[in-house]
Amino acid sequence: FTSYSSGFQEAFSDSIKQPSLLLDNMDRVINMIFVQGLLSITLPYSAWGLVANVFLAAGVWLFCLAGIPYWRQQTLPIRALGVSAALFILAWFGVHSFWIAISVRYALPIEPFLSAFFVVGFCQVGQRYFRLSRRTWPVAAVGVLAFYAVANASLIRRAFDPSNPHRKPEQTWQWIVQHLPAQTAIVNPKGAVVYLYTGRLTVGGV
Numbered sequence: 001f002t003s004y005s006s007g008f009q010e011a012f013s014d015s016i017k018q019p020s021l022l023l024d025n026m027d028r029v030i031n032m033i034f035v036q037g038l039l040s041i042t043l044p045y046s047a048w049g050l051v052a053n054v055f056l057a058a059g060v061w062l063f064c065l066a067g068i069p070y071w072r073q074q075t076l077p078i079r080a081l082g083v084s085a086a087l088f089i090l091a092w093f094g095v096h097s098f099w100i101a102i103s104v105r106y107a108l109p110i111e112p113f114l115s116a117f118f119v120v121g122f123c124q125v126g127q128r129y130f131r132l133s134r135r136t137w138p139v140a141a142v143g144v145l146a147f148y149a150v151a152n153a154s155l156i157r158r159a160f161d162p163s164n165p166h167r168k169p170e171q172t173w174q175w176i177v178q179h180l181p182a183q184t185a186i187v188n189p190k191g192a193v194v195y196l197y198t199g200r201l202t203v204g205g206v
Contacts, residue, residue, distance in 0.1 A: 012098045027053065028102045029093065034060045037107035038114055040148070060118060066128075067121035085113035119144055173197045 015022035027050065034057040035041050041056065043049040071082040089110045096106060123140050126132035176186070176198045184201070188194045191202030 011100045015098050022097065025100065025102075026097045029096050030054075030057045032096075032102055032104055033093070033107045033110065033114065036104050037111050038118060060114075063121035063125065064114070064117040065121065066124045067117055070120050070124055082117075085116070089113060115144060168197070170197075176200060 015025065031043065031053045035043060035053055038060060039056060043053050043056075071079055074082070092110050099106075119137075119140055123132075123134075123137045126136055126140075127134070173194075176194075177200075180186075180198075180200060182199070185203050186194055186198075186200050187203045194200065194202045
């Protein structure tokens with residue numbers, strides 16, 4: 001916890017001193033939760049990728065806001081649940097705007113709530129502007145689940161693809177465990193990962 005706290009304080013201080021770092025990190029976080037996390041779309045880190053990221057994220061945000069009338073009509077416990085989820089998402093975004101580590105896995109805790117807001121807003125837009133009945137709600141929910149099933153199937157297939165350069169080097173880790181003494185220190189830029197799978201101390205690359 002101490003190392004995470006000091007890391008966050010350092011990142012917060014750097015972001016305050018250089019607002020451009022904060023804006024760049026916020027763009028990456030927005031891409032992580034709205035584009036990669038919710039829509040399963042990977043954009044290049046370029047000028048047009050930045051523009052596309054802003055438009056896609058804005059579209060998702062507008063759909064989520066479109067669902068506000070629905071939540072207002074619900075009973076007090078449901079409204080409280082919706083408000084709690086919204087505050088949780090905002091708090092998460094506030095913290096990760098200063099957190100330098102960007103990975104889609106960090107967005108997993110908020111994606112279920114964000115997906116619910118998105119589906120509700122999508123259905124509200126359909127009812128209001130396209131005169132769609134409430135019967136379309138289950139269809140929209142099934143469509144979202146099917147979309148994520150396809151995206152996850154593709155992700156799992158790539159993860160186990162032998163040609164994937166990001167696949168875990170399990171044979172290398174097994175060799176380290178079987179042939180290197182427990183006191184051995186390994187020089188590797190991804191020391192935390194090596195320690196997790198081998199139990200060997202690591203030193204950052206020089």
